[in-house]
Amino acid sequence: MTPKPLPSIITVIDIGTHKTTSLAGQVVNGQARMIGFSERPTDGVVKGMVTDLEKLQLCVHEVVNDVERTMGRAVDEVYLSLSGPDAEGERVHGYTSVPAHDGKITNKDLKEAIENAKCKEPPSGCVSILYMRQPTMVDGKPVGNPVGMTGQKIEVNFWRVTMKHTGLAMRVGMINSMGIKVHDFVLASHAAACAVVTDADKKGGVLVIDIGAGTTNWILYFKEHILCAGAISVGGEHITNDLSIALRISRETAEDLKVRFGSGVHRDTDANQTIWKDGDRGVGDQQFNRGTITQVTALRFQETLNFIKRDVMERVNAIFKAQNVELDQNFLPSGIIITGGTANLQDATEGVEKVFGLSARVGTPKFENESFRKPQYAGVVGLMTAAIADAPAPKRAPKGFLPWLKSLFRF
């Protein structure tokens, strides 16, 4: 009888501007079963940039502590999300000529092309973090797996994510100081996409926009592969801030009004509605015109989307250069998926459709626990999905007295 495989425990931490979440899952048959979760408001991060490392460290440490207490065992290593403009992306390209007389491509040729692509030096002071595979071409034609095919030239492309050495060392050092090792990084937009995008969407082409509190990350999938990704330092907090200034109210009240009455689209009929802050019309309760609220939120929301659109177009045009590519139904048949806390804004999809001219929908992560099927948890759930895909195969359970004893006491 072959011994049963040991369940792997994977812990992921998503450090956002508004909240830090951690999820621990036990991987059974390729699926994660949640065994620990914690969410705490983030302290020490503004617009995706770390401003107070000590505060952030304490916050992350508390999240880890919560998760450990929930699952009843220690966290040894974690997957961290990478978000914000700190994580730069670029396309790297490598190629090699096929040396065989018959033009048959071997594994060695493919490896050589990959090495050639990875040889490109990252920007000064930056460190390569991730290489995300893009379509491989044989004689200019995209192929899935070139090994065994015939051709003269093989080209491989990667979307390389780099980061400033100092920023990365700070993140790694912060986690290491808690007695935990960083296993790997996952791009936040890729993580969000892993939670909400299907293979069919990827095949058709889809743009995933993860609108967080301080930053907005996006990723574009084209013909099954990642085409490009990016981030801007604008998010839901900017809408709250605008609302606070426009209505001369506190940020807390503005946040509350944004969540309850904010909208991605302003309609003329909104001006006819009067809303109350508390709703009891008592002393201290304030009344506002809903039209003002929707106008402010829609303007900022659409402005943010316009920034994203401009960023996407810049990067797409840089890749396709001479070809005049447009973000239309032909290029992205699966449309746009929005995730993140700001995706909860009323009529957010309509706002996206208005800006991009494409069909849009709110992405809810696929997860066993219903309370996590909300767009704001797409990041952390997707992080877990990406980590499972990356994690090594579970080990076979070893035989002997000591493993038996360990299993008895569930170490």
Next chain:
Amino acid sequence: MLNFFKKFFGKRRDAYMGPEHHDWRTMVPQNVSRLPGSDLGRRRVVRSRLPYVLTFLFFILLAVVLWFSIDEATPESKNAPLRFNTDGFLNVGYVQKVLATNPQGTAREVRAIRADLEADNQVLSAQVARRADGSLDINLKERVAVARVALNAPNGGPLVIRLVSPEGLTFSGQNYPEQAIRNLPEILEFRFTGSGDQLNIDGLDIVGEFLLAARTQYPNHYKQWAAVSLRDCFGAQGSTPSSSLHVIIRPGTQPLDRPALNEIVFSTGDWRSELLLLSRLDLEGLLRKPAATAPAYVLKLSIQNRTSSQPIPEPRLVPVTTR
């Protein structure tokens, strides 16, 4: 110097050494601290290691329980093998004799065997353990003999010699070599009640401690002592001014060309300082002084002033007078 060569021949960090060289794992080596500095970190470490500690303690406890359950409660055969060890003169025959007094023999509980062994005054303490194979491990610690007493047998038989321990108890001194017994100072002129191990001699607790101190700290003096007379030792009233210990010096241990020192008188209340004083005294010089004309002397180490409870340490050589 080494840094100089390293600088020229070592890898340049600013040079691009290939894709592996710029991987974040190479560029940012991880230094995971095993014991995080903050309180929260320490709490986490304690919590994560607690199961291991508890398991370890559980197994230790289990081992202790098993050991004692085998050690003390397991009844074994009457003739189980015996391992015996002592720091004195008793032998395995003695132990077997003690065990044979009970019909259960070695199969008895170890506590009962230990109590039987410790009932003899010669045994200070006994460690009795039963091993898993049922055999007995017996380790004895015997009382040290510092003196001997000779008693008349109750039915007019020969004198019975008993040895004195520092605690003031007497014991039979089984298997003691004759020479060793003969070398011990004898207790003389004592008052006693009881017999055997229940023998109670007045002032023996004081003299036992006194002789032990002399034996361990001043062995050269102790060797010369033939007897200790308790005629002026008042036992429980040891601190009375006139209470004293008379140590009789062994004849033939002194040179013949000077007056002999027959006796040394210690007070029972202050014998420690007097022993120290004795060790510093130049007895040879004092006895060889021309003024020392008597054939024998008694050394009184303190003035026993009857009006004061504290004896004054002032050694004096007093000529021996016939009683």
